[in-house]
Amino acid sequence: xxxxxxxxxxxxxxxxxxxxxxxxxxxxxxxxxxxxxxxxxxxxxxxxxxxxxxxxxxxxxxxxxxxxxxxxxxxxxxxxxxxxxxxxxxxxxxxxxxxxxxxxxxxxxxxxxxxxxxxxxxxxxxxxxxxxxxxxxxxxxxxxxxxxxxxxxxxxxxxxxxxxxxxxxxxxxxxxxxxxxxxxxxxxxxxxxxxxxxxxxxxxxxxxxxxxxxxxxxxxxxxxxxxxxxxxxxxxxxxxxxxxxxxxxxxxxxxxxxxxxxxxxxxxxxxxxxxxxxxxxxxxxxxxxxxxxxxxxxxxxxxxxxxxxxxxxxxxxxxxxxxxxxxxxxxxxxxxxxxxxxxxxxxxxxxxxxxxxxxxxxxxxxxxxxxxxxxxxxxxxxxxxxxxxxxxxxxxxxxxxxxxxxxxxxxxxxxxxxxxxxxxxxxxxxxxxxxxxxxxxxxxxxxxxxxxxxxxxxxxxxxxxxxxxxxxxxxxxxxxxxxxxxxxxxxxxxxxxxxxxxxxxxxxxxxxxxxxxxxxxxxxxxxxxxxxxxxxxxxxxxxxxxxxxxxxxxxxxxxxxxxxxxxxxxxxxxxxxxxxxxxxxx
Amino acid sequence: xxxxxxxxxxxxxxxxxxxxxxxxxxxxxxxxxxxxxxxxxxxxxxxxxxxxxxxxxxxxxxxxxxxxxxxxxxxxxxxxxxxxxxxxxxxxxxxxxxxxxxxxxxxxxxxxxxxxxxxxxxxxxxxxxxxxxxxxxxxxxxxxxxxxxxxxxxxxxxxxxxxxxxxxxxxxxxxxxxxxxxxxxxxxxxxx
Numbered sequence: 001x002x003x004x005x006x007x008x009x010x011x012x013x014x015x016x017x018x019x020x021x022x023x024x025x026x027x028x029x030x031x032x033x034x035x036x037x038x039x040x041x042x043x044x045x046x047x048x049x050x051x052x053x054x055x056x057x058x059x060x061x062x063x064x065x066x067x068x069x070x071x072x073x074x075x076x077x078x079x080x081x082x083x084x085x086x087x088x089x090x091x092x093x094x095x096x097x098x099x100x101x102x103x104x105x106x107x108x109x110x111x112x113x114x115x116x117x118x119x120x121x122x123x124x125x126x127x128x129x130x131x132x133x134x135x136x137x138x139x140x141x142x143x144x145x146x147x148x149x150x151x152x153x154x155x156x157x158x159x160x161x162x163x164x165x166x167x168x169x170x171x172x173x174x175x176x177x178x179x180x181x182x183x184x185x186x187x188x189x190x191x192x193x194x195x196x197x198x199x200x201x202x203x204x205x206x207x208x209x210x211x212x213x214x215x216x217x218x219x220x221x222x223x224x225x226x227x228x229x230x231x232x233x234x235x236x237x238x239x240x241x242x243x244x245x246x247x248x249x250x251x252x253x254x255x256x257x258x259x260x261x262x263x264x265x266x267x268x269x270x271x272x273x274x275x276x277x278x279x280x281x282x283x284x285x286x287x288x289x290x291x292x293x294x295x296x297x298x299x300x301x302x303x304x305x306x307x308x309x310x311x312x313x314x315x316x317x318x319x320x321x322x323x324x325x326x327x328x329x330x331x332x333x334x335x336x337x338x339x340x341x342x343x344x345x346x347x348x349x350x351x352x353x354x355x356x357x358x359x360x361x362x363x364x365x366x367x368x369x370x371x372x373x374x375x376x377x378x379x380x381x382x383x384x385x386x387x388x389x390x391x392x393x394x395x396x397x398x399x400x401x402x403x404x405x406x407x408x409x410x411x412x413x414x415x416x417x418x419x420x421x422x423x424x425x426x427x428x429x430x431x432x433x434x435x436x437x438x439x440x441x442x443x444x445x446x447x448x449x450x451x452x453x454x455x456x457x458x459x460x461x462x463x464x465x466x467x468x469x470x471x472x473x474x475x476x477x478x479x480x481x482x483x484x485x486x487x488x489x490x491x492x493x494x495x496x497x498x499x500x501x502x503x504x505x506x507x508x509x510x511x512x513x514x515x516x517x518x519x520x521x522x523x524x525x526x527x528x529x530x531x532x533x534x535x536x537x538x539x540x541x542x543x544x545x546x547x548x549x550x551x552x553x554x555x556x557x558x559x560x561x562x563x564x565x566x567x568x569x570x571x572x573x574x575x576x577x578x579x580x581x582x583x584x585x586x
Numbered sequence: 587x588x589x590x591x592x593x594x595x596x597x598x599x600x601x602x603x604x605x606x607x608x609x610x611x612x613x614x615x616x617x618x619x620x621x622x623x624x625x626x627x628x629x630x631x632x633x634x635x636x637x638x639x640x641x642x643x644x645x646x647x648x649x650x651x652x653x654x655x656x657x658x659x660x661x662x663x664x665x666x667x668x669x670x671x672x673x674x675x676x677x678x679x680x681x682x683x684x685x686x687x688x689x690x691x692x693x694x695x696x697x698x699x700x701x702x703x704x705x706x707x708x709x710x711x712x713x714x715x716x717x718x719x720x721x722x723x724x725x726x727x728x729x730x731x732x733x734x735x736x737x738x739x740x741x742x743x744x745x746x747x748x749x750x751x752x753x754x755x756x757x758x759x760x761x762x763x764x765x766x767x768x769x770x771x772x773x774x775x776x777x778x
């Protein structure tokens with residue numbers, strides 16, 4: 001049966017058909033839907049972990065115990081999981097182990113655009129790159145075979161355009177769940193130096209075998225057509241190349257690490273000139289150049305952002321002295337300027353209250369990763385740093401130690417899911433090293449940015465089964481933080497008083513701003529209206545940056561269709577001009 | 587019918603752009619065509635500009651419609667139709683709802699929502715259909731079905747059998763909204 005699947009859904013399907021028994025991950029765009037999709041196969045045990053390192057380690061255990069195992073994360077998640085990854089390469093697997101790394105060229109929803117194929121080389125594990133949903137399913141299944149045949153974890157590397165594009169996929173019958181026997185083998189799985197040295201030798205021998213395999217596998221396809229030039233490419237770039245040059249000779253690499261020198265040289269010898277087309281790093285190009293071949297890659301194509309069929313066509317045509325396509329930009333000439341439509345905090349978002357107060361108090365705010373990073377944008381603009389998951393707390397401590405004058409003004413802001421991901425160790429550091437910082441945990445009862453996934457404090461698992469909900473306040477107190485207070489961020493005056501009080505304190509404080517995401521639970525019913533007789537048009541309410549409050553013909557208005565009725569603007573208004581629709585005027 | 591059709595569906599987060607694209611891709615699948623549909627989610631969902639690419643034909647490679655390549659742009663909001671205009675083929679067609687959703691810079695008074703957008707577009711493209719889909723959808727009982735009214739208009743232009751569209755709605759729309767959506771679709775389908 002043929003169905004339409006996204007790359008992410010296809011990977012889940014491929015894992016299911018290949019007899020996967022265990023799947024784990026942490027949500028992160030563009031990888032999230034793989035595990036959300038795997039839930040539909042009840043025979044697979046699947047879970048969200050608090051972070052990618054733990055997810056990877058759960059996967060390590062599952063593999064060693066005998067199951068075929070899938071672990072999923074976004075590209076920066078692999079940084080978090082890099083520690084177990086690099087040593088699991090040494091031990092190798094029992095049940096097949098596949099790590100999905102979902103990279104984000106163009107940074108549609110990420111803080112950087114690192115190219116994780118480099119992790120494949122660093123960890124010395126094979127890297128597979130599917131070019132569409134059909135291959136995403138096939139390669140996922142193939143990756144488990146390779147993993148077991150070569151005793152290695154395998155990276156299945158996708159990019160946003162593969163993850164989030166739908167294509168036709170032919171479904172197959174699943175094999176039974178693969179369950180290998182567990183046999184204790186300390187020399188293989190206990191990586192003390194003496195055993196590690198033995199395993200390193202095994203890894204290097206394995207790479208030689210994989211190079212051999214790279215020259216034979218059907219994952220890599222050579223198609224010789226027009227011999228004037230040939231293109232070496234992989235992943236989504238293959239589609240751009242086919243779109244731009246249907247008649248070109250192509251070496252399509254389904255396995256991009258390691259490469260077979262014989263395969264590449266055979267291809268190059270059949271064409272007059274070779275181009276390498278790849279997004280981000282010159283990963284293939286560097287290896288091909290070390291084979292002694294002369295190719296053009298990053299001389300023509302950018303290191304930054306995504307490629308496109310049009311770009312491939314234009315760059316190679318120009319290089320080959322061929323005619324370029326006509327300019328289509330004319331339709332845009334003389335158009336009125338088009339206002340941007342940036343993402344914003346939703347009406348009724350509890351984060352808005354927090355950033356409004358932080359801006360008002362002129363705090364130095366170390367931020368973190370989540371919806372609340374939007375607090376950095378106008379008009380709130382209440383964020384000084386955002387680096388990676390969990391960084392807010394360590395960064396706050398470092399700022400305080402480096403610049404004591406800032407100490408009383410620094411607030412670390414971190415979401416609930418992010419706190420579990422990697423904020424706890426930062427808080428321990430703050431306590432241990434006598435910090436005096438204030439940590440604001442924005443507890444909206446979900447992992448909002450990636451589409452509302454469960455986490456350790458929601459009381460539900462990935463499969464929506466009830467479970468123990470970790471108590472954030474109890475956890476923080478248990479670490480030894482004495483000043484712990486919970487507040488509803490919509491109680492604006494109390495929130496402000498608390499932030500003033502806690503930043504002034506001479507010890508670590510944790511404020512838990514607790515209110516569910518506005519998309520999960522509507523804060524209140526109804527909508528707000530402005531009493532025109534009282535409004536002095538001071539625009540103080542507009543400082544909230546709420547999309548429901550708009551300037552129309554110079555006057556402030558509230559759009560009842562999107563107003564959430566959260567009551568925040570009423571508290572900000574100095575003249576009492578805003579009230580809930582239908583409520584009596586005082 | 588062309589042997590390859592490139593469509594761009596554009597709107598604002600929350601308007602149902604992605605669901606509309608899924609229905610469209612389903613129609614291609616049911617018709618035995620190769621089809622690819624590409625979307626971006628993540629930050630864009632938070633009230634941002636949303637675009638999905640749908641390509642159908644004998645064999646589709648790149649999932650993306652690039653500048654100057656769209657046969658049809660289906661827009662659920664005026665400003666978005668203007669924003670993506672340069673993606674239209676010189677002889678391409680625009681179908682747009684006349685709904686206005688102001689972006690935050692406009693709300694904040696930092697930018698101006700251009701006036702006379704439909705007229706501006708009319709002067710630059712050969713084929714344009716604009717309609718108040720929101721009003722039609724409200725008439726059918728749910729303003730949120732305005733995306734499906736516009737799908738109905740598009741359906742007439744694309745030429746697949748109406749039964750295939752209704753089957754795609756069956757497959758993709760949640761059961762409790764199905765009746766309203768079929769009504770809204772038929773409204774659009776009978777319109778032009």
